[in-house]
Amino acid sequence: TANDPWGTNAFSFSREGIYSIFPPEKLPPEVPTPEVPIIDTEPPHSFEITVDNEGDSTNPQPLLYFETEDELSGMSYYEVRVKEEIFRLEKGETMPYRLPKLEPGAYDISVKAFDRAGNFNESGVEVKIESISIPQITICPPVLNPLEELFYAEGIALPNSKVIVFFEKEEKLIKEWDVNSDGEGNWFLVKEVLVKSGIYKISVKTEDERGTISYPSEPCFVKVILGAIAIGPWIMSYKTLIWVFVVILILILALIFYLIWRSRRTRKLIEKETQDLKQKFYKEYNEFRAAIERELEALRKAKTKRELSEEEKEREKNLLKELSDVKEVFTRELKDIEEIK
Structure with a gap:
């Protein structure tokens, strides 16, 4: 019988042949039916947002x-x-x-x-x-000299909100600051602004506690006047620049005076040394010449009394030559000393 509660004869509808009988736990696995691919060329249904x-x-x-x-x-x-x-x-x-x-x-x-x-x-x-309440700028300086004064602006906005202040030039954002309005919506900003000369646009927006940002306020325009010159990223006032030039001029003059003083001092030292050298040279020359002249004088006295020997004649000749050579050397050396001055 079949394995069912009704006792069905498993072979009543079978033909002749050889059959394999398995216990239920050893039946061969069923072959899964292959899925038929779905061809979908239709988009999803239309919908509204x-x-x-x-x-x-x-x-x-x-x-x-x-x-x-x-x-x-x-x-x-x-x-x-x-x-x-x-x-x-x-x-x-x-x-x-x-x-x-x-x-x-x-x-x-x-x-x-x-x-x-x-x-x-x-x-x-x-x-x-839609925009939340748009803030206003009530005080804005028409002219600003950033080297002599601070930038100050004030206005009204939503109470207890963040106010964003934009500082722009030719549609380019230069600076941005955040301030808070008080319980009545009043706000103000005081900042040191070092920028180049030109016309700048100032506008503000409000941001509430949700992070909602308003449309920008009506802008105000500030003319920045610099009594200054821009050197790279630095801005220097003309007053400061004048002081810098004065200091540089004083330093240059001081250097010139120092060089002149040093030159004169050096010249005096050279003159003193030259004078000392001349005096020493004169002294040595005079002493040497006097010694030669004494010896020549002795030979002349001897010549008046007797005839000089060949040796004495040769000695007189050499002394006269030495005297002439010394004079020539003295004259040349004295000229060199004078050129040092």
């Missing part, structure tokens, strides 16, 4: 509601495009989708729904975010 700003038109992160189906291959994921950014959401992720923080303005948001076969359908919606 609902925007929920949660009752606040200034909400910087409104919610988006959207969903669709695909009967053949099934849904895979969504792509949300916000400005130039694309965010991917897998099917089943938490809905609604909260947009990233946006500043006030109108934005075209698009959502693509992809099925498992890669087909997609796209839907779009415009999201408008």
